[in-house]
Amino acid sequence: MEHTQLYINGEWCDGASGDRFNVINPASEEVLASVASAEIEDGDRALDAAQAAYSDWAARKPRERSEILRKAWALMTARLEDFARLITLENGKAHTDAMGEATYAAEFFRWFAEEAVRADGLITHAPASGARIIVQQKPAGIAVLVTPWNYPAAMGTRKIAPALAAGCPVIIKPASETPLTMLALMPILEEAGVPKGLVNVLPSRKSGRLVDHMLHDPRVRVISFTGSTDVGRKLLHSAADQVLKPAMELGGNAPLIVFEDADIDKAVQGAMLAKMRNLGEACTAANRFYIHEKVAPAFTSRFTEAMAALTVGNGIDKSVDVGPLVNAATRDKVAAFVDDAVAKGAGVELGGTRPDGIGFFYPPTVLSNVSETSDCVNDEIFGPVAALQTFVDEEDVIERANNTEYGLVAYVFSEDMKRAMRVCERLEYGMVGLNRGLVSDPAAPFGGVKQSGLGREGGHEGMKEFMETQYISAEW
Numbered sequence: 001m002e003h004t005q006l007y008i009n010g011e012w013c014d015g016a017s018g019d020r021f022n023v024i025n026p027a028s029e030e031v032l033a034s035v036a037s038a039e040i041e042d043g044d045r046a047l048d049a050a051q052a053a054y055s056d057w058a059a060r061k062p063r064e065r066s067e068i069l070r071k072a073w074a075l076m077t078a079r080l081e082d083f084a085r086l087i088t089l090e091n092g093k094a095h096t097d098a099m100g101e102a103t104y105a106a107e108f109f110r111w112f113a114e115e116a117v118r119a120d121g122l123i124t125h126a127p128a129s130g131a132r133i134i135v136q137q138k139p140a141g142i143a144v145l146v147t148p149w150n151y152p153a154a155m156g157t158r159k160i161a162p163a164l165a166a167g168c169p170v171i172i173k174p175a176s177e178t179p180l181t182m183l184a185l186m187p188i189l190e191e192a193g194v195p196k197g198l199v200n201v202l203p204s205r206k207s208g209r210l211v212d213h214m215l216h217d218p219r220v221r222v223i224s225f226t227g228s229t230d231v232g233r234k235l236l237h238s239a240a241d242q243v244l245k246p247a248m249e250l251g252g253n254a255p256l257i258v259f260e261d262a263d264i265d266k267a268v269q270g271a272m273l274a275k276m277r278n279l280g281e282a283c284t285a286a287n288r289f290y291i292h293e294k295v296a297p298a299f300t301s302r303f304t305e306a307m308a309a310l311t312v313g314n315g316i317d318k319s320v321d322v323g324p325l326v327n328a329a330t331r332d333k334v335a336a337f338v339d340d341a342v343a344k345g346a347g348v349e350l351g352g353t354r355p356d357g358i359g360f361f362y363p364p365t366v367l368s369n370v371s372e373t374s375d376c377v378n379d380e381i382f383g384p385v386a387a388l389q390t391f392v393d394e395e396d397v398i399e400r401a402n403n404t405e406y407g408l409v410a411y412v413f414s415e416d417m418k419r420a421m422r423v424c425e426r427l428e429y430g431m432v433g434l435n436r437g438l439v440s441d442p443a444a445p446f447g448g449v450k451q452s453g454l455g456r457e458g459g460h461e462g463m464k465e466f467m468e469t470q471y472i473s474a475e476w
C-alpha cells in the first residue's frame with residue numbers, strides 16, 4: 001500500500017523541487033517513509049488537473065457519481081485491516097482505534113453515495129408577483145481540503161466523499177505527520193472509477209505557502225479545513241481575499257458532566273469512550289470532567305479502575321489498548337499539562353509520569369480536584385489525561401461548561417430526562433452526547449459553534465458545504 005509520491009491527475013510524481021520529508025513511526029521513533037513534498041508549482045499542476053476534470057464530473061448524473069462512491073466504500077471496506085495497519089504505523093493509535101477509524105472513514109463513501117441522489121430543490125409561486133421561484137443546488141467548484149494527523153483517513157473521506165457527491169474536484173493536503181494513509185486511498189478511488197484529476201493529494205512540508213497560494217487561485221471556490229483553531233483562523237484570513245466558501249472543523253474543549261442521578265456504570269463507560277477513543281487525540285475528547293459531589297467518589301474510583309486496566313504499548317500489537325502519542329511535541333505538551341495541574345493542587349489518582357525509553361508514550365492518567373485555572377482546563381489536552389472537578393449546582397455547572405471560546409461537543413449523563421434535555425439545550429455546543437460518549441456518525445451533522453468552527457460535515461448538511469444554491473425567477 002505504500003505510496004510516497006504526490007498524486008496529481010491520476011499519476012504518481014515527485015514535487016517540483018525534488019524535496020522530501022520523513023514520516024516517523026511514533027512507537028519506534030524510526031523513519032517509516034520518505035515522502036515527496038509539494039511546492040506551489042505542484043499546487044498549480046493539481047489545479048490544472050482539477051479544472052480539466054471538473055465539467056465532465058459536474059455533468060455526470062448523480063446516480064453515476066453515487067455508484068462510484070458506493071464502490072469506493074466496498075473496496076475500502078474490503079481492505080480495512082490494511083488501512084488500520086497503516087494508520088497505526090504512521091499515527092501510533094492502537095489497532096482497535098485504527099480499525100474504528102478505517103470503518104468510519106469508509107462509511108462516508110457509503111453515506112454520501114446515498115446523499116448524492118438526494119440534493120434538494122424547490123419550485124413555487126412568488127406570493128406577490130406570481131412568477132415561479134425555482135431553487136436548485138449546483139456544485140460550488142474546486143475545493144482545497146486540509147486535514148489533521150489525528151484521523152489520517154476519516155478527516156479526508158469526510159470531505160472527499162461529499163465533495164465528489166456534490167460534483168466538485170478536490171485537492172487534499174494531508175498532515176505532514178500522516179500522509180501515507182491518504183496516498184494509499186488513491187488506488188481505491190481509481191479502481192472505483194474516479195476519473196483522473198478529480199482527486200489530487202499534495203503532502204507538503206511547506207503547508208502554509210502551498211495552501212495560501214492555492215487559496216488565491218481564482219479557480220478555487222471552497223476551503224474545507226480540519227485542524228487547530230489557530231491555523232483555521234489563518235486560513236479564514238486567506239480565504240477572505242477571494243471570498244471562498246469556508247468549512248472549518250476546529251479545536252474543542254469538551255465538558256463531560258455527570259449528575260447525581262446518572263447511571264454511574266453508563267457514565268464510566270461513556271467517559272472512557274469520550275476520553276480514550278483515539279487515546280484522547282480527538283477534537284471530541286472529553287477535556288473537563290464535572291462530577292456531582294455526591295457521586296464523585298464512586299465515579300472517580302470506578303473510572304480510575306477502568307483507566308488502570310488499559311494496556312499501553314506499540315499499537316500494532318492487537319492486544320494493546322493505548323498506543324503512543326503522535327510525536328514528541330504532543331507528548332511533552334501532555335506532560336506539561338499534568339505538571340501544571342499538579343502544581344496547582346490536583347491529586348494524581350493514576351499515571352502522571354512520563355515514561356523513559358523509545359516511543360512517544362504517555363500513560364492513562366486521572367487527576368482529581370483540578371483547579372479551574374489549570375492550563376488543561378482552558379486548552380485541549382489531546383492525550384490520555386482526564387481532569388476531574390466537582391460541582392453541586394446545575395446553574396453553576398452549565399456556566400462553567402460554557403465558559404470557553406470553544407463549542408464543539410459536550411457530554412451529559414443524567415437519568416432525569418427533563419433535566420438532561422434542559423441542560424443539553426443550554427449548552428453552547430454544536431453537538432451533545434446524552435448518556436453516550438460518542439457522537440461521531442456519518443449520518444449526523446458534525447461540527448462546532450463559537451471558535452470550534454463553521455459548517456457541518458456528514459448528515460444532510462455535509463454535501464451543502466460543497467454546493468451553491470441557485471435561484472431562478474421565471475415566467476412562462
Ligand code: NAD
Pocket residue numbers: 146147148149150151155173174175176207208209211212226227228229231232234235248249250251252282283284380408448452453
Ligand atoms: P494543525 O492545525 O496544526 O494542522 C492541520 C493541518 O493544517 C495539517 O495538514 C497541517 O499541515 C496544516 N497546516 C498547518 N499550518 C498551516 C498553514 N499555515 N496553512 C495551511 N495549512 C497548515 O492541527 P493538527 O495538530 O494536525 O490537529 C490537531 C487539531 O485538529 C486539534 O486542535 C483538533 O481539535 C483539531 N481537530 C478538529 C476536528 C474537528 O472536526 N473539529 C477533528 C480533528 C482534529
